[in-house]
Amino acid sequence: MFNSKALLASTLAAVLSLAVAAPAKPSTDASVTVEVCTSPGPTGCINLPVVSDSCINFTGGLSFLNKEITVAIVPGGFICTFFQDFGCTATGVSNAGTDSEVALVQGTWDMRSVPGLSGTTSFDDLTSSISCSPL
């Protein structure tokens, strides 16, 4: 009886400390979002929940975003990579001479002018998938 009570108490303490520790980890904070817009103005924007290191394909319900992103707002503490291909696969420089992906840190980015693999480039209307990682 005594042992199971002690076990319960320590389990409870462990659960509580876990609950307190959780908000400090950005990867588990469901309120962190990356905002993407299909036009330069404040219209056609949608907030996508950031799940660390997981790939968001612009397929299915998100297919309206495919090759349409013009503005991206990256949250603090993360680097988000925008890919021309589905599946978040980086292939380096693409055949057409444009970057296969761009990696952006916190800020509001106009995709028509972003830091690319070899200087400022346009990634307007090119994104098919994105992936964000904590810094």
Ligand SMILES: *[C@@H]1O[C@H](CO)[C@@H](O)[C@H](O)[C@H]1NC(C)=O
């Ligand atoms: C995204 O699309 C690629 C290619 O179609 C597929 O291989 C991958 O499993 C998809 N990933 C997710 C998370 O849906």
